[in-house]
Amino acid sequence: MYVGRFLVVGPDGGAYRVSSRSFPNREISVREDALTVGPTDDAPETDNPYVAYNCVRVVETPTGETAAFGNGSHVDPIAEKLELGYPARDALATSLLALDYEKDDYDTPRIAATVGDAGEAFVGTVREDALLVERVEEPTLVATYEMDTPEAFEFDASDAETAARSAYDLEFEHAVCAAGVARSEAGDGFETAIVNDD
Amino acid sequence: MYVGRFLVVGPDGGAYRVSSRSFPNREISVREDALTVGPTDDAPETDNPYVAYNCVRVVETPTGETAAFGNGSHVDPIAEKLELGYPARDALATSLLALDYEKDDYDTPRIAATVGDAGEAFVGTVREDALLVERVEEPTLVATYEMDTPEAFEFDASDAETAARSAYDLEFEHAVCAAGVARSEAGDGFETAIVNDD
Amino acid sequence: MYVGRFLVVGPDGGAYRVSSRSFPNREISVREDALTVGPTDDAPETDNPYVAYNCVRVVETPTGETAAFGNGSHVDPIAEKLELGYPARDALATSLLALDYEKDDYDTPRIAATVGDAGEAFVGTVREDALLVERVEEPTLVATYEMDTPEAFEFDASDAETAARSAYDLEFEHAVCAAGVARSEAGDGFETAIVNDD
Amino acid sequence: MYVGRFLVVGPDGGAYRVSSRSFPNREISVREDALTVGPTDDAPETDNPYVAYNCVRVVETPTGETAAFGNGSHVDPIAEKLELGYPARDALATSLLALDYEKDDYDTPRIAATVGDAGEAFVGTVREDALLVERVEEPTLVATYEMDTPEAFEFDASDAETAARSAYDLEFEHAVCAAGVARSEAGDGFETAIVNDD
Secondary structure: OOOOOEEEEOOOEEEEEEEOOOOOOEEEEEEOOEEEEEEOOOOOOOOOOOOOEEEEEEEEEOOEEEEEEEOOOOHHHHHHHHHHOOOHHHHHHHHHHHHOOOOOOOOOOEEEEEEEOOOOEEEEEEEOOEEEEEEEOOOEEEEOOOOOOOEEOOOOOOOHHHHHHHHHHOOOOOEEEEEEEEEOOOOOOEEEEEEEOO | OOOOOEEEEEOOEEEEEEEOOOOOOEEEEEEOOEEEEEEOOOOOOOOOOOOOEEEEEEEEEOOEEEEEEEOOOOHHHHHHHHHHOOOHHHHHHHHHHHHOOOOOOOOOOEEEEEEEOOOOEEEEEEEOOEEEEEEEOOOEEEEOOOOOOOEEOOOOOOOHHHHHHHHHHOOOOOEEEEEEEEEOOOOOOEEEEEEEOO | OOOOOEEEEOOOEEEEEEEOOOOOOEEEEEEOOEEEEEEOOOOOOOOOOOOOEEEEEEEEEOOEEEEEEEOOOOHHHHHHHHHHOOOHHHHHHHHHHHHOOOOOOOOOOEEEEEEEOOOOEEEEEEEOOEEEEEEEOOOEEEEOOOOOOOEEOOOOOOOHHHHHHHHHHOOOOOEEEEEEEEEOOOOOOEEEEEEEOO | OOOOOEEEEOOOEEEEEEEOOOOOOEEEEEEOOEEEEEEOOOOOOOOOOOOOEEEEEEEEEOOEEEEEEEOOOOHHHHHHHHHHOOOHHHHHHHHHHHHOOOOOOOOOOEEEEEEEOOOOEEEEEEEOOEEEEEEEOOOEEEEOOOOOOOEEOOOOOOOHHHHHHHHHHOOOOOEEEEEEEEEOOOOOOEEEEEEEOO
């Protein structure tokens, strides 16, 4: 099954995976404070505005640290609203509603999630016909196609490496790259990990 | 089962019912352009800000007519955003998020729905842990307690009278009053109906 | 000159005054955590939805204490957004835009202000043709009519009593009642004061 | 004087100009339905997220045609909200507040404007300390620095060519490129024009 880009978020961590038929020549790299999806060196040029973006950001909030991740340019305003003090629910809802689904041939939804350091995790998506943001108590998946409403999904996000690898290896078609995020065992913030196509 | 206030919205109409343990002395009356929930003449005085509000409004939008209904003061900004031209999804999401759940002892959710004259219906709710707005293709119920996530629910909203009566008669406890709304058979807008406690 | 309801907000305090031709029989009273505008005992009944509301609220935020005040029901969501952690700019903008100007015969603007305990004050208004929210460094007035864009205005808000009395005594017509708010001299939060018609 | 990027919007048209000390190697080109700011062929590579964006878009709304322009990626959600039916005031306010000022070394404001085909024009900006959106009745300028509050400004936007050229030639320092937009004389939508560095 092809579900497009997807994420899984559980109480303590999560993962985001790029799956793509149209733009497979992409990879995730580490920038200051962010993991970034972008074209590989050998990718054909495109002016599609949806192929490069920060997919994971870890930010300081007034009350702790929060990781935000998702499938597009909305990850930045979500992270920035968290830094300003918005609760996760409101940072997700505001940013998803403002940027809305992608204006491509498929009305591709935007998806996003947050994990806070007090154990609160949220998932969100905006579709042409819906805006859904909710707290999750167990691992939850949402994808851009087919599985486009958040649903419980068995997943191991106990550490970032495992989360990224598990997401990359899931049976869904056209895996390109994946990122994992998890609260660090030492309890002081978040660790991240990347899996790029070999 | 006590589910508190609830609404059902289907493609062509819907109903809203007040169920209440704390403030049963209420009724729905007709005001210009709105159905209004308020205390009966013999109700004890209260300064609770959540007992009186417009529960149904029918408004002209730039592209037709839409009915909006719900369990509190958010029905007015939803109706007004529809008049300004906001799509139903956005009118619901913006108003629910801004007014948020009721700051009472139960963090009671706000619930709302819209029916457009082109056959589009939406349901929405805001809870302490979620903001959920989505298009519905079949009758869908959402309540303030227990059934606080929208779910499919068999319901006859073919005319306003039937919708109001059906909602009032549902087995959920502590019925106080109900309003129904349906696209008129003549196809020119909406009709409404009221059932108050006998 | 009749400027309708107005407020003045300076770096350390402010005041809100009800001026009214249509509903002069009103007073401000103290409720738990709020100052509330409402009809006097001898006021004629009205179903105008804009005459009774919390005009001042002092709330705990994640980083301190903030006072919010204004001319209508938007003061509650502004206060609640501040409690959730929204910065003042965003709490004002979100709530004013969602509730919008009053849908009366004059398209009366909503006005509001905040004073934080770190010395930050903001003013905001939403009109049919504008949404204006900005930090103020000196006493600033905004009214519902005539002076409906925030402007610098000499005013003494050094303590709550003085602020309320000064606002009540200003030459603008049809004074009904006024509330003052100021950071307490002890530096631990805010004090409030009320002046009602004699 | 260096005011950075700026725009002028009058009742019937307007212009946007890129002024830049850091990224002068840029030009405006025509894409389907948009004018786009991007690097010239000889520009050094950068991963600054704020140098390439659609600066002008003309969209169909439910009630006519509207031109939107501004200094960054917020022009897209503004245009898309207009297409959905949001009034200009709300499309500007929602998108500016969600994307907020640029998170660079200068907290550079986002600026934007709209011109509708019924003669309504709006200007907006979001700064670290303000969100300002208002209808304009006469040509009005707002810039990212120094002149960062909208102010009346004599300007000829009677046709797109003149508007673009006038903006480019204004005495403000470090002109890079400019775009103009005006209601077409035939009254059927908008014309646009571009001036790039020679």
